[in-house]
Amino acid sequence: MTTDPLTPAARALCDAMTAGFPGPEAGPEALRAAARARLGDIPPASSASAHGVPVRVYEGTADLVVVFAHGGGWVLCDPDTHDRTCRALASRTGATVVSVDYRRAPEHRFPAAEDDVCTALRWAADRCPGRPLFLAGDSSGGNLAAAAALRARDGDGPRVAGQLLVHPALDHRMEGRSAHDFAEGYFHTTAHMRWYWRQYVGPDGDPTAASPGLAAEVSGLPPTLLVLADCDPLRDEGLAYARRLSAAGVRTEVHLHTGVFHGFLGGAGLLPEADAALDAAAAWLSTAGSVPPRTA
Secondary structure (H helix, E strand, O other): OOOOOOOHHHHHHHHHHHHOOOOHHHOHHHHHHHHOOOOOOOOOOEEEEEOOEEEEEEOOOOOOEEEEEOOOOOOOOOOOOOHHHHHHHHHHHOOEEEEEOOOOOOOOOOOHHHHHHHHHHHHHHHHOOOOOEEEEEEOHHHHHHHHHHHHHHOOOOOOOOEEEEEOOOOOOOOOOHHHHHOOOOOOOOHHHHHHHHHHHHOOOOOOOOOOHHHOOOOOOOOOEEEEEEEEOOOHHHHHHHHHHHHHOOOOEEEEEEEEEEOOHHHHOOOOHHHHHHHHHHHHHHHHHHHOOOOOO
């Protein structure tokens, strides 16, 4: 008998989430509806236009500013689906969190979403001059945060104090062992992820250009925290990126949470691991925001 690598609570939540979530063959609209099925009431928050990009702003009292890109395979989800996560980061850090309502695929393919996050980052810097500015995101949002950090480093944006990448999608090839070992049975499947990549890049796009994990050069990036789930098809590409960053001299931390699956952070209040991950990420943001940036 094979032992389930998920904790009992994580298995129960994973199975409940999987039961209401269709396969990629159902198409974008069905998947979007499933992602929003159990949202409930969303407390009010301030909305704004970040140079034309819609954003939701959670005002904080600390100096930190976090520009957050939601996950959902570049196709699903929106600021509503990630409202609780953004509120949790804001309440735990006191940061002002800017949640980006970027354009989604397949209606808007790469680099539309990436451009929108970069635009929101510049807007946040203009709005809060002199304050430590972080990028954050989960899954495909982690991809967008990592891409925006690379572009900011190369001059297409303000100085970034750090990047918080939660089980990010970084490499379209998905060649790590985790993409095989956790291909099915852990909510987020490898088949879903490959479908998301196809929607995002399109038949004529360049998936390598959309893969921050394959960037030619990663030196000069800001301090980075990768929050990873052990039972996740994307685990190994996150670990590979962490190794690349460390080898390039980037201050890098990895928080690898065992017994949980891709998307576990949304289980705050139900999974102790999710609450612990949010607490640790908030502590990292607060600490990294107080450290002066390295100079070249």
